[in-house]
Structures are given as C-alpha cells and as structure tokens.
Amino acid sequence: EPEEIDNLIKEIGLFYRGQRLKKIAEQIVNKFTGNIPMSKEDLMSLYGVGAYISNAVLCFAFKTRVPIVDTNVLRVYERVFNVRSLKSRPHTDKGMWDFAEKVLPKENYVEYNYALLDFASEVCRAKNPLCEICPIKSICVYRKERGEK
Incomplete structure (x- = not known):
C-alpha cells in the first residue's frame, strides 16, 4: 500500500527527500523541458x-x-589545513568556498571531489578519525595538535 510505504520512508527520514525530489522533477519537466x-x-x-x-x-x-563543500569536506579542510569559518553555518561561508576552489586541482577534479567525499566519511571521520592509516597524516595540523606522530 502507498500509505504504508510513505510511513516506512518517513520513519527513516526519506519522506521529505522524496517529496523534494518529486518537486524538483516537476520543475525540471515544466521549466527545463525535462x-x-x-x-x-x-x-x-x-x-x-x-x-x-x-x-x-x-x-x-x-x-x-x-x-564540493559540505560539512564533511569542511572538517577535512579544518583538520588538515587549519582553515576555519567563523560563521554558524560554515558551508555558507564564501571564504570556505574560495579555499575549496583554490585547492581544487586543475585536472582530475571529478576524481578529487569523489575522493575527498569518501576520505571525509571513511578516514577523517567526525568521531574516531583513523589518523593512523591516513595517507596525508604527515601534513595534518589536527594530528600534530593531538600530539600524534
């Protein structure tokens, strides 16, 4: 039953996303001819x-x-480069976007963005980062501040 599916996805937070995707799809069809x-x-x-x-x-x-700048990417930039935003919503900080643009490679930027997102979620995690296996630990400010070698 559709109502049962709606209730299930609402419980795990997908209902709002589903509604948003539906609105976006309608706009793409109506405003941008699909x-x-x-x-x-x-x-x-x-x-x-x-x-x-x-x-x-x-x-x-x-x-x-x-x-690509989200909370996870900002965490990596903050930890590795000691770049911080003073805004309450750092992902809206133009300075952070400018920094991200500055470090974005001229080539292989698609792969870089994928790797950065994966790295932020798999290695440089918000809780319990895996510093010991980090491939860039030698330049990481966060690791040095924690007194790790």
Missing part, C-alpha cells in the same frame, strides 16, 4: 537546491570544475 539544467543559476532555482547540490550536479553529471 533536461537537467547545466548552469549553477538554473540548478539553484530548483526547489531545495543550494550550492552543494548544484556543484555536485555540475561536477559529477557535467564534469565541470567546481568544488
């Missing part, structure tokens, strides 16, 4: 789409050289 927009401005005109999602679509779908 084609996913290829500009940041058009992507951000879609319901619930901000800088992170628009850049993710541009990077991963259209192979555009743009940084």
Whole structure:
C-alpha cells in the first residue's frame, strides 16, 4: 500500500527527500523541458537546491570544475589545513568556498571531489578519525595538535 510505504520512508527520514525530489522533477519537466539544467543559476532555482547540490550536479553529471563543500569536506579542510569559518553555518561561508576552489586541482577534479567525499566519511571521520592509516597524516595540523606522530 502507498500509505504504508510513505510511513516506512518517513520513519527513516526519506519522506521529505522524496517529496523534494518529486518537486524538483516537476520543475525540471515544466521549466527545463525535462533536461537537467547545466548552469549553477538554473540548478539553484530548483526547489531545495543550494550550492552543494548544484556543484555536485555540475561536477559529477557535467564534469565541470567546481568544488564540493559540505560539512564533511569542511572538517577535512579544518583538520588538515587549519582553515576555519567563523560563521554558524560554515558551508555558507564564501571564504570556505574560495579555499575549496583554490585547492581544487586543475585536472582530475571529478576524481578529487569523489575522493575527498569518501576520505571525509571513511578516514577523517567526525568521531574516531583513523589518523593512523591516513595517507596525508604527515601534513595534518589536527594530528600534530593531538600530539600524534
């Protein structure tokens, strides 16, 4: 039953995402004749789409050289490079986006963004980071501040 499915996905937090995806799909069909927009401005005109999602679509779908900045990526930048935002919502800080743009490689940026997202979730985790197996531990400010070798 559709109501039963709605209740199940609501429990795990997917109902809102499903509703948002439906609205986005309707906008893409009605406003963009069924084609996913290829500009940041058009992507951000879609319901619930901000800088992170628009850049993710541009990077991963259209192979555009743009940084991906979310909470996890910001954690890596903060730990490795000691770059911090003073904003309560750091992912909205233009300075953080500028930094991400600065360190984004000129080539292989799609792979870099995928690797950065994976690295943030698998190694440089919010809780219990795996510093001992980290491939960039030699340059990591966070590791040095913790007194690890």
